[in-house]
Amino acid sequence: MSAAKETLAAEEEAPGAQNARDAQGGTPPPLASHSPTARPRIELQDAVEFIWLEADLLDRQDYSEWLALWTATGHYVIPIDRDSEDYAAQLNIVFDDHAMRAARVQRLKSGLSMCASPSARTVRTASRFRRLGDAHGTTVIRCAQHLVEYKYDRTRILAADVTYHLTRAHGAGGALALENKIVRLVNSDDALFGIGYLL
């Protein structure tokens, strides 16, 4: 845990370098390759493939595989207020740390929850990907997500802007991992409905 924190802190020391790399269209500056702590840049295409993988896992409800995509420190957030970023200080639809994520998955898969047994079927697409830059040792990607759910005789749509903070799970060269995922529903502060699956 402390080693991971040190790594993040070391990387934060060179934000200028990160920005410079963005400005140069992805050419890694010498500083990054000489730094023992810096991680290789996460390219947009790698991020997109990761996000599509995640979407597929969620639609198939392979929730234990989904849990394994996360870092232990990451937060899964669905805020009510689309404009605020101080999630801990406000009421959210979802504000899950590692333990709550695991409990949520256990609940949905338990067979004891009426809304999730069966849950609605879902089909989601993610598109309009943008690489927003690097911060705190993560690469920030924003995309659009359209989700269609079907249960009983009803089909409904949930649309959202989704922000991903991606990192490498086990240092340089490791698999991509989710540090944070923030799902901003277009109608987050209006009346929603019981949702028995993951967004």
Added chain:
Amino acid sequence: MYEDRVLDDRVHTSLYVDPSIFDAEMDTIFHNTWVWVAHASEIPLPGNFKMSHVGLEPVIVTRSADGSVHVLLNRCRHRAGSVCEEPRGKTSVFVCRYHGWSYDLTGKLRGVPHAVGYAADFNKQDYPLVSLRVEEYAGLIFATFRQDLQPLDEYLGRAKPWIDLFMKQGAGFGLQVAGAHKFRFRGNWKIQLENTTDAYHFPIVHRSFLTSLDEETEDLFDVLGQGGWVEDLGNGHSVMVMIPDLIDLETNLDAAIPERFQALADELTKDHPPEAVRRIVRAVGGTGFNINLFPNIACSMAFFRVLRPVAVDETEITHMALTMNGGPEAANRARLRLHEHFQGPMGFGTPDDAEGWERVQRGAAAGENLWILLNRGKDNDVSAETGMRSAYRMWKKMMAQNPATVTP
């Protein structure tokens, strides 16, 4: 009308499914009683407003310059345009964007563009926003279309001491609304009204919530096993006590701090004396009872539950989180996390409730001559359907009266 649809121990299925009964309810009940519209903390300062509803009718709740609260129909007196489309905010004026008529916070018509086009006898005083009668108890703001209705104080009656007990979870700071979850379900509003005093469903519907808790907290939420009860408080109101130990949060302050709040207690100890820490920690999880106030608001353990009928088979529910006004940040965050755990569209409890209520509406499509049974609980134990019988007794009493047509 419809009195024969409610018996002492059962109500007829048509109460869930008949659109003409729904229309009659909106006139006869929601136009003729005290309807909850806001909590005082939502409009703390002069100029603050929020949008709300009385039955099907959109209203604006405002606090004017002198601090008084006004409830105004959100409809321009000219050609009916809405004058407010912001859920909440601060202003000195509401303007109809269609032709520019403007109103102050009390509803008075202030400005009419191009007024020369009106005849000489046109008088702005004749066209204020329609204003409802407003009264407040313990921060709960109610409105009614009826000028001749009994005072709110009298209407709440025996519910008042329970409301006072509920507010003790402010731990001396007072309570404030700190965000809300809002969701709709396809079902009649009375299905939710019943649910607030339904302990019987809790261990069944919420088993997946219970298994997500630590052992001590799971025991706390063994709502059927602690000797609780349900009490008819008159006028359709009732209280369901699930955790008798958490009725009065200002007593039993020497009790051991629950394990789930130990970290919070340790943090509070840095800035607060031991007595204050105990008082805050005892209050932080909320009370052990639900108060159901007919027809649309409940003070439910740690939050406000507001119901809004939309159609005979559609209802909107708001679960308002409450925190201590000016209280310690750590305690207030703990309250937000507890609220998120159970409530909301993706909480560990609410989606299962919503699914259960929708299944009631779907089931009620069958057997149009069948009845809904409310005969459970001969000794008023906590799983008794006493609160539901109380609400339906009030429903029957109100529906039996001739709908008083109110022309504001």
